[in-house]
Amino acid sequence: MSNEKLTPRSENYSEWYNQVIQRAEMADYAPVRGCMVVRPYGWALWENIQHALDGMFKETGHVNAAFPLFIPMSFLEKEKEHVEGFSPELAVVTIGGGEKLEEPLVVRPTSETIIGYMYSKWIKSYRDLPLLINQWGNVVRWEMRTRLFLRTLEFYWQEGHTAHVSEQEAIEETLRMLEIYTRFATDYAAVPVIPGRKSSSEKFAGAINSYSIEAMMGDTKALQAGTSHMLGQNFAKAFDIQYLDPNNELQYCWTTSWGVSTRFIGAIIMTHGDDQGLIMPPKLAPIQVVIVPIYKNDEERARVMPVVENIRAELASLRVKVDDRSEVTPGFKFNDWEMRGVPLRLEIGPKDVEKGSVMAARRDIPGREGKSFLPQNDILHAVDELLAQIHDALFERAKTFRDSHIQEVNSYEDLVSAVEKGWAYAWWCGNGECEARVKEDTKATTRCIPMDQPEGSGECVVCGKPAHEKVYFARAY
Template identity: 55%
Template sequence: MARDGRGVTAQSEDFAAWYNELVVKAGLVDRGPAKGTMVIRPYGYRLWERLQAELDRRIKDTGHENAYFPLLIPESHLHREAEHVEGFSPELAVVTHAGGKELEEPLVVRPTSETIIGEMMAKWITSHRDLPLLLNQWANVVRWELRPRMFLRTTEFLWQEGHTAHADEADARRETMLALGIYQEVARDLAAIPVVAGEKTPGERFAGAVSTFTIEGMMRDGRALQAGTSHYLGVNFAKAFGIRYTGETGREEFCHTTSWGMTTRMIGAIAMTHGDDQGLVFPPRLAPYQVVVVPITRGGDTAVEEAAGDLARRLRAAGVRTHVDDRPQLSPGFKYHEWELRGVPVRLELGPRDLAAETAMLAKRLGDEGKQAVPLDSLPEVMPGILTEFQAFLLARATEFRDSHTVEAATWPDFADAVSTGWARALHCGTRACEEDIKSLTAAGPRCVPLDGEAAHGPCVRCGASSAYGKQVLFGRAY
């Protein structure tokens, strides 16, 4: 493998190796001792905390309340919803012994919490006045992974899971789309990922859902990554757990429920949407550090060190997350490379000559402008604008990349060609057999039926039968 000086395989050479090496090398994550587990290191966890704070605020602003439900679920609970248990059984971790004894009934480590929350909802809801019940939980979940990949597929991951109960289908479907809209906004406006929102085809639905909606991002290798899902569960879980309410007329009805989740997978999505051969590129709105200040001293140049500290304080006062890299044992060049690898949007270099000129050298993580000398005094004022521009630049670049790698495919050769490097929008018959046929030939599957797609009918791009869904389906290879 060709590697640059940083010891990470070039993205252009081997995307998978680049990703696997980069997330570890950049200090985002490390492998845990148990198979498929990950340790989220402080630099990665800061990114998660930023995302969490932003997402949590939006969830609360739309009337949801946080709660916490148990990790361990009696195995029999999962069996109450037939499709649900069928979908999750192969991925379950099971506690059979506790307190030094074999348990009478094994406990499942939650892979998701519909069942245990359903059980509690049935207890809490009696009247139409208790509805809607809008809950959210921040938690860890465990799903056994045979081919783990840091952030993308790990045995344990962190997420939020919204769970809501409603009086009727219309209200529950409104909620499903509300959550999807929040995810789309968070992905686009914070992570700078121009996701496509759409509905999953029946074969790709969440186990137990009536409808599953998704946001799909395009990674820089052209593959799709599902970055958040929102499910309308109908009355499936309400029937399985007895979630009923008495309506205004006194009649007892089943609740319509929803669930929706976004996970630490987003960290991987950000790495694969914006990163390049030099390393990570973090969108300023989520970056742990938006600016790194590197003082250029030969040890003990207190004037430069003090000026760097002072600059950082003034940037922080202006709301800019700033880190000073004052490690004495490392050269400025080493630090530049390291912070490029770690994706900090803006670097400020400050040496004795800069200080004399009352400027700092500003280098952006991306863009062809090279370094610029900027007056020290102006930095706190201009930096927020520079970061906003950088954020917009990332979104525009990712949108351009996505659009230039998405093809409307009317013929099978066009389709096969499109999904070898990106996505295809095509008409499809909607049968599982044809989906499987396409997958075996191209490794691409239906990602979603995009919400913004226009009405379209005609022959299936693969088998020629009449198209389903009333519009085109988005196909791609996926993580």
């Protein structure tokens, strides 16, 4: 519960972010540096995210399984880029049961290696392919600087790992999952994202190509909200994932991996939140509708509560909370649920009992403008309608904000100033040195080379050489 006003976003965005998470009881700091406790309200949001994504994975033929937390150190070392990328951030177990281990065990930072090892045992024939497995779990990466949800030592995610007969199939899978992530962000979280390909310096350690969905946060910084990797035959060769093709010839598989983590919660917070607190996208909100009964005394309470219960029953298909606390005032409850981002609030008092109405207040439109009377008859239909409108309005608002903070630039000077205020969209030759120079000068990195590319070609915004792709540059979380 909270009693004071939040730090406004414009004053100190990081402070606002930390406060809103703690006051809305999404998460708390754990006793170990960089670790967090996901509190029930935060976990409820994660469960809704899981449910939505999991449904889409199942629809596309994926199944869930669980692989071990511990990975033999030697596994990581089998793929050169992979070990180079991850070794600085590994947590390693060297003692078990009081005895020094013969081989150190890595706490998984991601599971390509151990899953690759298992796949090599399971895959014998082209008839075993494609193999489409997902796992929901936690991973550990020993990060230097951490932030709740965005970067913690331990985080929760899903990681899909697939094996295919051909490069073409693997590419299709990689892009299919990128598309699913895009749809999830748009249709469920109301977070507009740009799907695209990562530059080679930004790609996953061990991948041929990485793709991501990139979202703009309320301070205009970019956040990678999901990734999908085409791993080529790198892991297949490192772990001998081979099959016999119809001609009885031994072939290496083509593999992919893709993931979305609890970081996405950070994306939701920073995309929709305002100075009053969180704003939950209706489809993922742990509580979609909060009902606040209004009464002055027992007599009024006796008249109001049956109507409240009736409305609750009508809305049984939704996630509804009745806030019947007697120790706090309605005004306090309004602020309290606004902090937690409940998309729709219904107030039901003596006047509503008489008139057969309820007062509805939209979280996305503060104050009187967001309030309207709904008839008690057919309340479910009216509430569904409002929730759908809130979803659309949140998406549109975020998209308008994002688009108004992206600047198309043709000169290096414009690029430098653009990334101070938002994102820059520019031609890039693809050379890592140009990328590095931008990072050196501005801290902005290439976020992605969007799938949607304009016609024609241009000159690299950094070096002026011919460029055939446009890229987003931005400062990122």
